[in-house]
Amino acid sequence: MAAHAMKTSINTSSTELIQAPYRSELEYACHAVRLASKLCQAVQKQLSDAEKEEKQDESPVTVADYGAQAVVAWALSQSGQSVSMVAEEDSASLIRPEGRPMLERITALVNGVVQQEMPGTSLSPDDVVKLIDLGGSSGGQAGRHWVLDPIDGTRGFVGMRQYSVCLGMLQDGEVQLGVLGCPNLPQGPISDNDGGSGAMSRSQDSDIGCLYLAHKGFGAYYAPLSEPAAPLTRVFVQDVTEISQAQVMESYETHHSDHCFAAAVAKETGVLKAPLRMDSQVKYGILSRGEAPRVFMRFPPATYREKIWDHAAGFVIVEEAGGKVTDTVGDRLDFSCGRYLDTMKGGIVAGPPNVHAALINSIATVKSKTSTS
Ligand SMILES: Nc1ncnc2c1ncn2[C@@H]1O[C@H](COP(=O)(O)O)[C@@H](O)[C@H]1OP(=O)(O)O
Numbered sequence: 001m002a003a004h005a006m007k008t009s010i011n012t013s014s015t016e017l018i019q020a021p022y023r024s025e026l027e028y029a030c031h032a033v034r035l036a037s038k039l040c041q042a043v044q045k046q047l048s049d050a051e052k053e054e055k056q057d058e059s060p061v062t063v064a065d066y067g068a069q070a071v072v073a074w075a076l077s078q079s080g081q082s083v084s085m086v087a088e089e090d091s092a093s094l095i096r097p098e099g100r101p102m103l104e105r106i107t108a109l110v111n112g113v114v115q116q117e118m119p120g121t122s123l124s125p126d127d128v129v130k131l132i133d134l135g136g137s138s139g140g141q142a143g144r145h146w147v148l149d150p151i152d153g154t155r156g157f158v159g160m161r162q163y164s165v166c167l168g169m170l171q172d173g174e175v176q177l178g179v180l181g182c183p184n185l186p187q188g189p190i191s192d193n194d195g196g197s198g199a200m201s202r203s204q205d206s207d208i209g210c211l212y213l214a215h216k217g218f219g220a221y222y223a224p225l226s227e228p229a230a231p232l233t234r235v236f237v238q239d240v241t242e243i244s245q246a247q248v249m250e251s252y253e254t255h256h257s258d259h260c261f262a263a264a265v266a267k268e269t270g271v272l273k274a275p276l277r278m279d280s281q282v283k284y285g286i287l288s289r290g291e292a293p294r295v296f297m298r299f300p301p302a303t304y305r306e307k308i309w310d311h312a313a314g315f316v317i318v319e320e321a322g323g324k325v326t327d328t329v330g331d332r333l334d335f336s337c338g339r340y341l342d343t344m345k346g347g348i349v350a351g352p353p354n355v356h357a358a359l360i361n362s363i364a365t366v367k368s369k370t371s372t373s
């Protein structure tokens with residue numbers, strides 16, 4: 001496939017990224033995430049009041065999920081390089097006869113986005129199926145694999161809360177690039193309301209929508225999601241100088257992460273502030289931007305199998321912002337084992353290094369207290 005000229009996706013001119021080996025790939029990735037975020041925003045705006053109320057009808061999120069995956073695959077393919085992608089969705093349910101109406105809705109949405117980029121382009125339903133199925137790679141230790149969650153935080157998307165478009169790039173088993181599109185995240189200071197639907201109620205504001213990106217060895221950066229030409233700002237995790245003032249970030253959904261266990265760990269460590277509950281990987285973005293001393297903890301049910309696309313982008317962004325991201329025994333996350341993070345033990349702890357070790361110790365203490373009580 002011939003490479004096409006890219007519109008500006010990020011303004012790397014005054015940053016260390018000028019020297020980075022995967023700078024071009026990062027530019028394509030940022031462009032892809034911006035386009036997919038645009039598609040998701042359009043669908044979320046159209047959610048009817050009934051859909052918001054009932055949260056029963058999963059079709060808007062399904063359409064946006066598939067559509068965002070197709071748009072990312074299309075935008076990455078514009079580089080002219082072959083694309084191997086480990087992504088959440090596949091076309092199995094769309095290629096059945098009863099999936100045809102959904103496939104047609106998705107195709108119309110995808111064309112709406114790609115035609116703005118490249119007038120005259122018209123993708124057929126078959127093209128869209130092929131793009132979605134580029135996500136069927138099994139990843140692993142060798143070669144290059146893009147890692148995509150087209151909508152992380154589907155509950156947040158339907159609930160008009162936070163969600164993110166998450167794209168990472170694995171090269172020989174290491175996450176080299178990460179891009180997080182956070183369409184509902186305020187650009188200014190986060191308040192506790194922003195975890196719920198508070199941020200959406202200020203959706204008329206222009207100060208909503210954030211893009212975080214990182215290149216291994218070359219830093220983590222922020223830009224407003226809708227301003228491709230804006231200069232990138234380098235971001236750093238904030239150290240915790242007073243543990244009582246640190247804030248724990250955790251899942252909004254109670255069944256995604258054990259809030260009681262997190263509260264016990266926070267207490268054991270000396271944290272006094274109430275937690276900030278938010279959906280999706282936006283929490284990694286908030287941690288990396290360092291506006292306040294925060295940490296992120298996730299304790300999923302033991303039966304839950306964690307996927308690489310739910311953490312790859314956030315992982316490299318936080319690490320490049322100077323933070324530490326491990327499982328609950330302090331081991332680095334390993335993204336080279338295929339589609340799942342199967343070596344991860346117990347969940348995820350992320351934060352500035354000066355408090356990360358204290359959290360890991362507290363987890364061990366709380367576990368031993370619960371097993372002996
Ligand atoms: N039963 C579950 N337990 C733990 N995590 C889950 C569960 N179901 C979905 N998730 C995933 O939790 C992540 C959301 O992060 P958070 O819990 O921090 O809001 C998403 O990746 C979501 O998947 P999905 O991307 O399919 O929505």
Ligand SMILES: [Mg+2]
Nearest residue numbers: 149152153310
């Ligand atoms: Mg996800």
